[in-house]
Amino acid sequence: xxxxxxxxxxxxxxxxxxxxxxxxxxxxxxxxxxxxxxxxxxxxxxxxxxxxxxxxxxxxxxxxxxxxxxxxxxxxxxxxxxxxxxxxxxxxxxxxxxxxxxxxxxxxxxxxxxxxxxxxxxxxxxxxxxxxxxxxxxxxxxxxxxxxxxxxxxxxxxxxxxxxxxxxxxxxxxxxxxxxxxxxxxxxxxxxxxxxxxxxxxxxxxxxxxxxxxxxxxxxxxxxxxxxxxxxxxxxxxxxxxxxxxxxxxxxxxxxxxxxxxxxxxxxxxxxxxxxxxxxxxxxxxxxxxxxxxxxxxxxxxxxxxxxxxxxxxxxxxxxxxxxxxxxxxxxxxxxxxxxxxxxxxxxxxxxxxxxxxxxxxxxxxxxxxxxxxxxxxxxxxxxxxxxxxxxxxxxxxxxxxxxxxxxxxx
Amino acid sequence: xxxxxxxxxxxxxxxxxxxxxxxxxxxxxxxxxxxxxxxxxxxxxxxxxxxxxxxxxxxxxxxxx
Ligand code: HEM
Ligand code: SF4
Numbered sequence: 001x002x003x004x005x006x007x008x009x010x011x012x013x014x015x016x017x018x019x020x021x022x023x024x025x026x027x028x029x030x031x032x033x034x035x036x037x038x039x040x041x042x043x044x045x046x047x048x049x050x051x052x053x054x055x056x057x058x059x060x061x062x063x064x065x066x067x068x069x070x071x072x073x074x075x076x077x078x079x080x081x082x083x084x085x086x087x088x089x090x091x092x093x094x095x096x097x098x099x100x101x102x103x104x105x106x107x108x109x110x111x112x113x114x115x116x117x118x119x120x121x122x123x124x125x126x127x128x129x130x131x132x133x134x135x136x137x138x139x140x141x142x143x144x145x146x147x148x149x150x151x152x153x154x155x156x157x158x159x160x161x162x163x164x165x166x167x168x169x170x171x172x173x174x175x176x177x178x179x180x181x182x183x184x185x186x187x188x189x190x191x192x193x194x195x196x197x198x199x200x201x202x203x204x205x206x207x208x209x210x211x212x213x214x215x216x217x218x219x220x221x222x223x224x225x226x227x228x229x230x231x232x233x234x235x236x237x238x239x240x241x242x243x244x245x246x247x248x249x250x251x252x253x254x255x256x257x258x259x260x261x262x263x264x265x266x267x268x269x270x271x272x273x274x275x276x277x278x279x280x281x282x283x284x285x286x287x288x289x290x291x292x293x294x295x296x297x298x299x300x301x302x303x304x305x306x307x308x309x310x311x312x313x314x315x316x317x318x319x320x321x322x323x324x325x326x327x328x329x330x331x332x333x334x335x336x337x338x339x340x341x342x343x344x345x346x347x348x349x350x351x352x353x354x355x356x357x358x359x360x361x362x363x364x365x366x367x368x369x370x371x372x373x374x375x376x377x378x379x380x381x382x383x384x385x386x387x388x389x390x391x392x393x394x395x396x397x398x399x400x401x402x403x404x405x406x407x408x409x410x411x
Numbered sequence: 412x413x414x415x416x417x418x419x420x421x422x423x424x425x426x427x428x429x430x431x432x433x434x435x436x437x438x439x440x441x442x443x444x445x446x447x448x449x450x451x452x453x454x455x456x457x458x459x460x461x462x463x464x465x466x467x468x469x470x471x472x473x474x475x476x
Binding site for chain 1: 422423424425426428429430437438439440441461464465466467468469
């Protein structure tokens with residue numbers, strides 16, 4: 001996905017390509033131009049795909065489960081063949097009415113109060129990573145690979161009740177899945193495949209069930225039922241895989257993007273550090289301005305969208321990041337305002353698929369940035385040209401070299 | 412000033428609970444619960460405004476009679 005050469009794009013209104021490096025580099029400018037000229041862009045690529053860039057259209061599609069299905073949420077050359085309503089990874093690929101059933105199983109462990117209970121663990125984890133960075137003695141580090149990348153995997157490992165050290169294994173597995181969907185996964189450590197790993201964890205939890213209320217997320221799923229029938233191992237496995245795929249690169253991206261912003265904007269860096277009362281707003285502004293996730297839908301009817309003829313079977317991208325920068329929906333939409341008071345951003349989606357992990361992701365982002373700025377209040381990009389952002393539907397810095405001012409760190 | 416909350420529109424983004432915990436609680440599944448009925452106490456009007464201004468689903472409204 002990341003290394004394939006994409007044919008050049010001449011006209012973004014009629015031949016856009018969201019996986020092209022030029023889109024990765026210039027997306028906000030491309031959206032602005034499209035909003036002024038052609039707010040629902042089209043491409044023949046991927047078998048026919050639409051790109052609406054206004055908040056109004058993105059929101060309308062996200063709220064419309066009659067004309068669009070979630071069966072396919074990542075645009076690719078081939079459409080998934082699994083029939084709705086379940087899709088291959090419920091609830092993200094499910095449509096009503098099954099969606100609500102699959103989603104409901106997961107709502108409780110991801111509600112704000114259980115997530116709050118993980119805050120101290122998350123803070124300890126962030127502090128541990130910073131201890132390692134500072135222990136190296138060097139003033140150079142990579143905030144993406146040495147810090148941001150490790151946080152979501154460790155927290156989800158803790159929630160699942162598997163060793164924290166398996167975090168790196170998850171990252172390798174999910175990258176194989178994202179890069180070559182459908183292919184068998186292999187563990188570079190010489191262990192089994194992802195499915196074998198998950199089956200073993202599920203079997204272990206079924207053999208040693210914990211009392212209700214004391215279990216981890218795998219216990220929650222192995223002990224759950226749909227109208228009296230326990231979940232099949234397959235369902236449990238699919239759900240865990242979804243949580244890993246949906247929760248890791250996304251959160252890593254938003255932590256990295258926030259650190260990129262602070263590294264390159266000294267005034268905001270100082271305000272974040274010195275004015276704790278603005279942090280609640282700053283976190284949401286990071287999410288709005290650097291929203292990492294673009295989803296997709298497949299049209300199920302022939303219909304018009306903003307005057308454009310959408311055909312059943314066409315892909316539609318749902319660029320929440322573009323919706324978040326629409327001047328019709330936000331004052332000074334193109335400006336990062338660290339204490340923005342009105343911010344109905346859609347970084348976590350809109351409508352029934354609202355990110356199930358949003359409370360967790362927001363907590364991780366806030367704790368990660370608080371901990372970093374408390375321990376390392378002064379830092380900057382050490383080599384701006386070496387920063388590398390991912391391309392495609394999840395956008396964030398994958399390499400983020402920074403220089404730390406060692407005179408100001410709190411060891 | 413009064414506050415209204417539309418449970419049908421709410422998707423559990425929890426922005427209201429974070430910004431105005433005096434006015435909103437959250438249930439076990441993560442949906443908002445409006446804690447007050449009737450007039451908003453004057454000292455909480457600002458927080459009520461914040462909750463309304465940040466709900467991505469437009470589920471919160473302020474009404475002045
Ligand atoms: C900053 C980090 C994150 C962002 C920006 C993000 C964004 C999103 C978005 C935009 C959707 C909507 C999908 C759609 O409309 O089709 C979504 C759904 C979802 N996310 Fe997240 N996500 C993040 C972190 C997480 C985490 C940490 C988890 C769990 C561990 C998670 C689990 C899910 C799940 C299960 C869904 C599907 C919900 C449904 O279909 O009902 N996400 N996410
Ligand atoms: S902010 Fe809006 S959508 Fe979110 S919980 Fe509150 S009322 Fe519901």
